[in-house]
Amino acid sequence: MRSISVIGIGETKMGKLANRSLRDLVKEAGSKAIADAGIEKETIQALYLGNFNSSCLCGQSLTSALAAEELGLGSIPTVRTEAACASGGAAFRMAYLAILSGVYDIAIVGGVEKMTHREGAVVTAGIATAMDYGAETQAGMTFPGLFAMIANRYFYEYRDVKKEMGICAVNAHSNAMLNPDAQLPKELTLEKVLSAELIAYPFSQYDCSLVTDGAAFVVIAAEDAIGAEQRKRAVRVIGSGHGGDVLRLTEKGSLTSFLATKKAAGDAYGMAGIRPQDVDFAEVHDCFTITQIINTEDLGFFASGRGGDAVAGGITARDGKMPINVSGGLKAKGHPIGATGISQMFEVVTQLRGEAGERQLKQADIGLTHNLGGAAAACLVHIFQGR
Amino acid sequence: MRSISVIGIGETKMGKLANRSLRDLVKEAGSKAIADAGIEKETIQALYLGNFNSSCLCGQSLTSALAAEELGLGSIPTVRTEAACASGGAAFRMAYLAILSGVYDIAIVGGVEKMTHREGAVVTAGIATAMDYGAETQAGMTFPGLFAMIANRYFYEYRDVKKEMGICAVNAHSNAMLNPDAQLPKELTLEKVLSAELIAYPFSQYDCSLVTDGAAFVVIAAEDAIGAEQRKRAVRVIGSGHGGDVLRLTEKGSLTSFLATKKAAGDAYGMAGIRPQDVDFAEVHDCFTITQIINTEDLGFFASGRGGDAVAGGITARDGKMPINVSGGLKAKGHPIGATGISQMFEVVTQLRGEAGERQLKQADIGLTHNLGGAAAACLVHIFQGR
Numbered sequence: 001m002r003s004i005s006v007i008g009i010g011e012t013k014m015g016k017l018a019n020r021s022l023r024d025l026v027k028e029a030g031s032k033a034i035a036d037a038g039i040e041k042e043t044i045q046a047l048y049l050g051n052f053n054s055s056c057l058c059g060q061s062l063t064s065a066l067a068a069e070e071l072g073l074g075s076i077p078t079v080r081t082e083a084a085c086a087s088g089g090a091a092f093r094m095a096y097l098a099i100l101s102g103v104y105d106i107a108i109v110g111g112v113e114k115m116t117h118r119e120g121a122v123v124t125a126g127i128a129t130a131m132d133y134g135a136e137t138q139a140g141m142t143f144p145g146l147f148a149m150i151a152n153r154y155f156y157e158y159r160d161v162k163k164e165m166g167i168c169a170v171n172a173h174s175n176a177m178l179n180p181d182a183q184l185p186k187e188l189t190l191e192k193v194l195s196a197e198l199i200a201y202p203f204s205q206y207d208c209s210l211v212t213d214g215a216a217f218v219v220i221a222a223e224d225a226i227g228a229e230q231r232k233r234a235v236r237v238i239g240s241g242h243g244g245d246v247l248r249l250t251e252k253g254s255l256t257s258f259l260a261t262k263k264a265a266g267d268a269y270g271m272a273g274i275r276p277q278d279v280d281f282a283e284v285h286d287c288f289t290i291t292q293i294i295n296t297e298d299l300g301f302f303a304s305g306r307g308g309d310a311v312a313g314g315i316t317a318r319d320g321k322m323p324i325n326v327s328g329g330l331k332a333k334g335h336p337i338g339a340t341g342i343s344q345m346f347e348v349v350t351q352l353r354g355e356a357g358e359r360q361l362k363q364a365d366i367g368l369t370h371n372l373g374g375a376a377a378a379c380l381v382h383i384f385q386g387r
Numbered sequence: 388m389r390s391i392s393v394i395g396i397g398e399t400k401m402g403k404l405a406n407r408s409l410r411d412l413v414k415e416a417g418s419k420a421i422a423d424a425g426i427e428k429e430t431i432q433a434l435y436l437g438n439f440n441s442s443c444l445c446g447q448s449l450t451s452a453l454a455a456e457e458l459g460l461g462s463i464p465t466v467r468t469e470a471a472c473a474s475g476g477a478a479f480r481m482a483y484l485a486i487l488s489g490v491y492d493i494a495i496v497g498g499v500e501k502m503t504h505r506e507g508a509v510v511t512a513g514i515a516t517a518m519d520y521g522a523e524t525q526a527g528m529t530f531p532g533l534f535a536m537i538a539n540r541y542f543y544e545y546r547d548v549k550k551e552m553g554i555c556a557v558n559a560h561s562n563a564m565l566n567p568d569a570q571l572p573k574e575l576t577l578e579k580v581l582s583a584e585l586i587a588y589p590f591s592q593y594d595c596s597l598v599t600d601g602a603a604f605v606v607i608a609a610e611d612a613i614g615a616e617q618r619k620r621a622v623r624v625i626g627s628g629h630g631g632d633v634l635r636l637t638e639k640g641s642l643t644s645f646l647a648t649k650k651a652a653g654d655a656y657g658m659a660g661i662r663p664q665d666v667d668f669a670e671v672h673d674c675f676t677i678t679q680i681i682n683t684e685d686l687g688f689f690a691s692g693r694g695g696d697a698v699a700g701g702i703t704a705r706d707g708k709m710p711i712n713v714s715g716g717l718k719a720k721g722h723p724i725g726a727t728g729i730s731q732m733f734e735v736v737t738q739l740r741g742e743a744g745e746r747q748l749k750q751a752d753i754g755l756t757h758n759l760g761g762a763a764a765a766c767l768v769h770i771f772q773g774r
Contacts, residue, residue: 021521023521047631055513055516059520059524062469062517065760069638073631075647076630077631077650078631079477079629081468082466082467082468083465093466097490100488243464244460247453247456373449377452378465
């Protein structure tokens with residue numbers, strides 16, 4: 001099997017970027033990734049772009065061609081992938097498999113979303129398209145409501161982890177304060193979280209990820225096709241897994257463990273030949289605080305129903321034994337939907353290179369990204385190893 | 388290189404299907420393809436779905452998970468690809484490369500679009516998202532207007548082919564009368580076309596493809612992974628090419644030859660080791676009649692500026708030397724946008740198997756599909772060979 005690595009990364013600052021267009025965001029992040037790779041852009045053979053819903057939010061489909069145009073990549077093939085919030089991870093998987101096939105040697109993979117310019121109701125409706133329209137959206141469901149039901153079921157099957165969910169949020173904001181790209185680098189206290197007004201029991205706003213504009217790109221290449229200079233800083237993809245599940249919540253086998261994650265993680269660990277405990281740190285899809293806890297269980301870091309204990313024990317904190325979302329995560333770095341899966345990789349690669357500055361982890365040899373779409377109907381897991 | 392074949396095909400009738408949902412369409416076409424392949428659905432390892440804009444037109448994103456749920460495919464990985472009108476071809480390319488990589492052996496690839504339930508202005512706006520929003524959509528451009536400019540430029544650089552464009556439409560409708568899945572199987576006369584009211588010079592409505600509901604699916608597999616029964620009817624993918632181009636019309640090097648097609652066709656012919664004249668028949672992307680003429684030139688069937696002569700000489704007719712769009716094409720079979728690239732394959736595979744009934748071509752050993760997205764900003768070309 002061909003050895004494939006990430007050789008360049010770039011992202012924008014995440015946030016409410018009123019004066020920046022889709023084109024601007026793509027240009028900044030993509031150009032940074034190409035410059036970071038230190039390659040001529042003429043050597044890039046294909047572009048894959050994760051983008052969730054610029055069709056509705058920006059009146060713009062075919063965003064992959066827009067990105068290639070903006071980056072001056074000529075007539076290379078491009079495609080947009082959409083798997084709701086896992087659109088970025090899916091784009092990476094498509095590029096990875098294409099290089100594995102031998103048809104391409106070097107590709108660029110990005111993600112972008114521009115959301116904050118639309119009013120709240122439009123954004124909420126745009127995001128709600130990732131549910132089942134007939135059974136859920138039309139019934140008035142929103143994603144906070146949907147994941148709140150999941151949290152309630154978790155409380156019922158295991159125990160009330162509202163306090164631990166709060167600690168997830170506190171940790172995320174603490175981490176974000178060390179990430180210059182983060183949207184909300186503000187200190188948050190557990191008292192503030194626990195006394196906040198509820199929006200959908202057991203969630204307050206502090207349990208929800210952010211609405212974010214931003215873009216992130218990586219350059220991915222076969223190691224047999226790159227020079228010595230690129231190889232020095234290359235971060236190897238040692239595992240890739242992709243899982244799915246039914247769209248409708250009512251059809252799922254469990255609300256407290258996600259089949260899509262189990263399948264993706266199983267495949268990724270199998271390919272890498274490692275166990276969950278070999279992973280040093282992970283960026284997991286914390287669209288809501290309960291989701292972070294469930295994800296860390298599904299990924300095998302903690303036993304089912306014990307993810308909250310790990311949070312309470314400080315294990316998932318930046319200085320814990322299994323740091324989760326050192327970037328600040330979707331909760332505090334931000335959640336530019338189509339870009340999120342790639343931005344997770346930006347963090348993991350930065351850590352594995354030892355270039356994370358103030359938030360650099362001491363133990364960072366193997367890192368994992370976990371990107372979830374819709375009501376856990378799609379999941380991408382990737383495992384990376386540094387030099 | 389792994390030998391990869393289409394082993395099953397299925398599609399719905401195309402048209403204004405008022406009582407059918409996205410789920411219905413996907414279920415019918417997908418189930419037909421699986422039944423046609425004669426495999427157990429448990430052997431399918433991944434699903435790829437071309438879908439252009441159900442996000443805006445149906446309030447439904449993550450349509451790939453919806454499709455897998457409807458087809459009962461469990462937790463297999465799914466992804467939606469979007470490259471405007473080339474979304475279906477792009478889905479097929481992703482599946483092809485994934486199987487080529489060795490990670491999967493059998494995948495299902497579909498396309499779906501549900502459009503006719505929305506009012507005309509909403510459909511027009513939904514389609515217009517495939518242009519550049521800033522430079523084109525906001526200026527009031529529509530696709531008929533955009534391709535009419537292309538036709539005018541073609542007239543300027545070569546000659547007026549309005550009559551030949553009309554013959555394209557007449558041929559398409561004649562072919563559609565023999566296709567039970569076609570949306571408009573109605574006889575059309577050249578007199579009627581040429582006397583029709585113009586909507587954007589030189590186009591009348593008869594120069595434009597249709598607004599269509601429909602779905603099409605294929606099952607694709609590595610030949611080393613299928614049984615003797617499947618191998619008997621398998622149609623081999625001998626060439627796959629994917630090209631791109633800038634999104635904005637003003638940035639293109641030419642309006643009368645599409646760089647994306649040239650790149651995709653060059654790669655597909657190179658992989659297949661054949662020349663354009665070795666192709667027996669083709670389904671090309673006739674979103675507008677002028678596009679069919681340009682495509683047949685870009686694909687190397689005819690010299691630049693001579694595509695109209697070929698049409699006038701009967702060469703592209705069903706009984707001609709290079710039959711184009713025997714299915715009826717986007718013009719008369721219909722254009723269910725995300726499904727179009729897969730529906731083209733449905734026709735080519737049907738012909739290569741000798742199962743096309745009344746519209747069966749005598750010479751059908753090698754067939755080609757050409758699927759174009761946006762203002763020719765994406766193109767997929769695939770070449771198939773029968774047994």
